[in-house]
Amino acid sequence: MIGYALRRLVALVLTLLAAALVIFLVLEVLPGDPAAVTLGLNASPEALAALHAEMGLDKPGWLRFLTWLGGLASGDLGLSYTYRVPVAQLIAERMAVTLPLAVLAMLLAVLIGMPLGVLAASRRGRIADAGVMAFAQAGLAIPNFWFGLLLVLVFAVGLGWLPANGFPGWQAGFGTALKSLAMPALALALPQAAIIARVTRSAMLDTLQEDFVRTARAKGLSEGVTLRRHALRNALIPVVTILGLQFSVLIAGAIIIENVFALPGLGRLVFQAIAQHDLIVVKDLVMLFAGLAIIVNFAVELLYGLIDPRLRQA
Amino acid sequence: MTTRRELLAGAGLAAVATQMPAIAFAQAKDAVTIGMTLEPPTLDPTSGAAQAIREVTLQNIFEGLVRMDRTGRIQPCLAESWEIAPDNVTYRFKLRSGATFHDGTPFTSEQVKFSFERAVAPDSTNAQRQLFTPIAEISTPDPATVVIKLKQPTASFLYGLTWGDAVIVAPASAAGNKTNPVGTGPYKFARWNRGDRLELARFDGYWGPKPALARATFRFMSDPQAQVAALQAGDIDANTNLSAPEAVAQLKADPKLTVTIGRTEGETVLATNNAKPPFDNLKVRQAIAHALDRKTIALGVYGFDVQLIGSHFSPLHPAYVDLTGTYPYDPEKAKALLKEAGFPNGFTCTLKLPPPSYARRAGEIVAELLAQVGIKAAIEPLEFPQWLERVFRNKDYDLSIIAHTEPLDIDIYARDDYYFQYKNPAFKALIARISGTLDEGERNELYQQAQRMLAQDAVNGFLFILPKITVAKAGLEGMWTDWPLPVTPLAELRWR
Numbered sequence: 049m050i051g052y053a054l055r056r057l058v059a060l061v062l063t064l065l066a067a068a069l070v071i072f073l074v075l076e077v078l079p080g081d082p083a084a085v086t087l088g089l090n091a092s093p094e095a096l097a098a099l100h101a102e103m104g105l106d107k108p109g110w111l112r113f114l115t116w117l118g119g120l121a122s123g124d125l126g127l128s129y130t131y132r133v134p135v136a137q138l139i140a141e142r143m144a145v146t147l148p149l150a151v152l153a154m155l156l157a158v159l160i161g162m163p164l165g166v167l168a169a170s171r172r173g174r175i176a177d178a179g180v181m182a183f184a185q186a187g188l189a190i191p192n193f194w195f196g197l198l199l200v201l202v203f204a205v206g207l208g209w210l211p212a213n214g215f216p217g218w219q220a221g222f223g224t225a226l227k228s229l230a231m232p233a234l235a236l237a238l239p240q241a242a243i244i245a246r247v248t249r250s251a252m253l254d255t256l257q258e259d260f261v262r263t264a265r266a267k268g269l270s271e272g273v274t275l276r277r278h279a280l281r282n283a284l285i286p287v288v289t290i291l292g293l294q295f296s297v298l299i300a301g302a303i304i305i306e307n308v309f310a311l312p313g314l315g316r317l318v319f320q321a322i323a324q325h326d327l328i329v330v331k332d333l334v335m336l337f338a339g340l341a342i343i344v345n346f347a348v349e350l351l352y353g354l355i356d357p358r359l360r361q362a
Numbered sequence: 363m364t365t366r367r368e369l370l371a372g373a374g375l376a377a378v379a380t381q382m383p384a385i386a387f388a389q390a391k392d393a394v395t396i397g398m399t400l401e402p403p404t405l406d407p408t409s410g411a412a413q414a415i416r417e418v419t420l421q422n423i424f425e426g427l428v429r430m431d432r433t434g435r436i437q438p439c440l441a442e443s444w445e446i447a448p449d450n451v452t453y454r455f456k457l458r459s460g461a462t463f464h465d466g467t468p469f470t471s472e473q474v475k476f477s478f479e480r481a482v483a484p485d486s487t488n489a490q491r492q493l494f495t496p497i498a499e500i501s502t503p504d505p506a507t508v509v510i511k512l513k514q515p516t517a518s519f520l521y522g523l524t525w526g527d528a529v530i531v532a533p534a535s536a537a538g539n540k541t542n543p544v545g546t547g548p549y550k551f552a553r554w555n556r557g558d559r560l561e562l563a564r565f566d567g568y569w570g571p572k573p574a575l576a577r578a579t580f581r582f583m584s585d586p587q588a589q590v591a592a593l594q595a596g597d598i599d600a601n602t603n604l605s606a607p608e609a610v611a612q613l614k615a616d617p618k619l620t621v622t623i624g625r626t627e628g629e630t631v632l633a634t635n636n637a638k639p640p641f642d643n644l645k646v647r648q649a650i651a652h653a654l655d656r657k658t659i660a661l662g663v664y665g666f667d668v669q670l671i672g673s674h675f676s677p678l679h680p681a682y683v684d685l686t687g688t689y690p691y692d693p694e695k696a697k698a699l700l701k702e703a704g705f706p707n708g709f710t711c712t713l714k715l716p717p718p719s720y721a722r723r724a725g726e727i728v729a730e731l732l733a734q735v736g737i738k739a740a741i742e743p744l745e746f747p748q749w750l751e752r753v754f755r756n757k758d759y760d761l762s763i764i765a766h767t768e769p770l771d772i773d774i775y776a777r778d779d780y781y782f783q784y785k786n787p788a789f790k791a792l793i794a795r796i797s798g799t800l801d802e803g804e805r806n807e808l809y810q811q812a813q814r815m816l817a818q819d820a821v822n823g824f825l826f827i828l829p830k831i832t833v834a835k836a837g838l839e840g841m842w843t844d845w846p847l848p849v850t851p852l853a854e855l856r857w858r
Contacts, residue, residue, distance in 0.1 A: 080747025088411025089754065090768060099487045130403035131556065132540045141556060197587055204595040212591040214581055216557050248684040312557025324403065325747035330851035
């Protein structure tokens, strides 16, 4: 087992290194000069040269690559070209918005999607089932930014219950901050809830065919208990797998939703950094996302190894 | 299906119910929240060209020796008065007494010398370094006097001192201004939630009259619909320049809001590569000028009338002359000119467009208008960094659309190696003469000559002036209508 884990670990480090090289090269080839973006149309060549030196852009590419890599290894992500503050600080600030937003959206998606899926499966072919399936279709078809605008129109412009957009920060109080996240989280959650409802429904339908469900019913358990304790528990495995996969989709969806709701999260940071050619932030963020994906993969592979002993020899 | 109007009508009732506490609060209102499209990358106007930096800091946190007022006139600021010696190169500024920086450092002539010398130092990253290069020497006979001697008479020198690049900073705090700005202005930096909002507080030690509002918040929303929603929901009290022109009619109909359409210094041009065939041919450029139906272009972009231009000059300046009639819209004439130039069947070229929506929208219409006279312009959208690299720096383009937002920047046509590649010695000589002419009447005369020369040479397709769409809550007074300089002086705001 330890040998297996070590082999996977070496592969993980090599993959991260390869990812770093690819990201660096791609951004290197991309035309554009961060100093020119900062200084605008009237910049003198002297000022550009001075800013190049300040940003470290006057050094050769290989040296910048090694400096960046060394920084990553020691936890120093560098200084943002546009904001002129440490990238680590920027990411930490933005994480405090995106992470709660994603978790909240996930929670809402599960709370909406799972009961609907169970309901649909238990009423298969009847009106409730058709209703849930229609909801699932609509939830997948409606773009989440449009749904977000609709929410704003009703709850902010019309009813005035919630702020239209923005994020006052956690220091403004938990309730106030949560209010700002409510609509974006709901907008993000809608397509997820639709997917979860569909997956739950089909998984439930499969397990409801199983012998143990018939046995449970036969021994006189009520329908609700049968569904909850026996069928749903066994149907959870595919649902949980989907949840894991959807988390990265949520982060991607956050890029659009954070712009619609003017939330200062990681998605908006990526968007702004690309638009302003803040290459160091782009590089660090892409590494962060790649690293997260690779690490999740790694964890899953380790789990496989635990489950299936044959894989450890591979 | 419920229409949006029904939805809003139903929502309106609910809004009335929630307005009661808002009215009670309004009586003691001494704060304002202002929406902006772009967030400033840093808060130091002396090391970056971003307009957003100026919008929030200039005349609020930082001040220059002189400032520009809302009509475009130069007013005293940190300099109480000044005189220009008969030699036309010696400026003597009498400085304001009693002004201090937000950290308590008293304002003296030493900081003026420091600020301007820092701007031209070899390691300076000032985006408008050329404002300071005419300076030969700065002397400080006493703490309240600065004498600046120029290398040669430079008519625009004082004007340039109103810009954000020329604000006065203190040696001890200058390096930290990007994230913790310390100036002499009526408002001091309080807090910055990057990506969301910037908070300023009234500076009690300000040398001038006490501003009406104690606190001000700038909020940043890049999405146009988000701006409209925040205005309608009352989350923000005003917007400096709305980026959703399509929402203007809807917002105008809202009795809680006032909408004004003002002008800026942003000349929007169909930039043309004058060195590249066939655009080096005056007849081709004239044909393009005749093909451009400015009114349709501007209406297509904004949906309402904006100021059209016939040369590279803003009507906010007294020397402006209307030259939109130089080459009026006339597709037949355009075709004839193309034929004379040797292109009876037109030609193909590219139209490279930067991201702003005015450029992308105008680009579609311009391409269609050009196609009508036989010029097939293939649209190529570019991100801004790529636009800067390919079009602006490498001049690898045929046509492009961009607004030049720097005030009074007609001199860019006299620059060597500028991306229009105009290269006209007569124009260069004219700009040099303007720079040496300190008499205002005479100078304006020359400015008009320069405008005519550019219009007749059809250097670029001159389209329209970027409008400033200001939306404010009814009751908020003092927002600038026009933008002779992109600033939002908070000290001029008050609630009625």
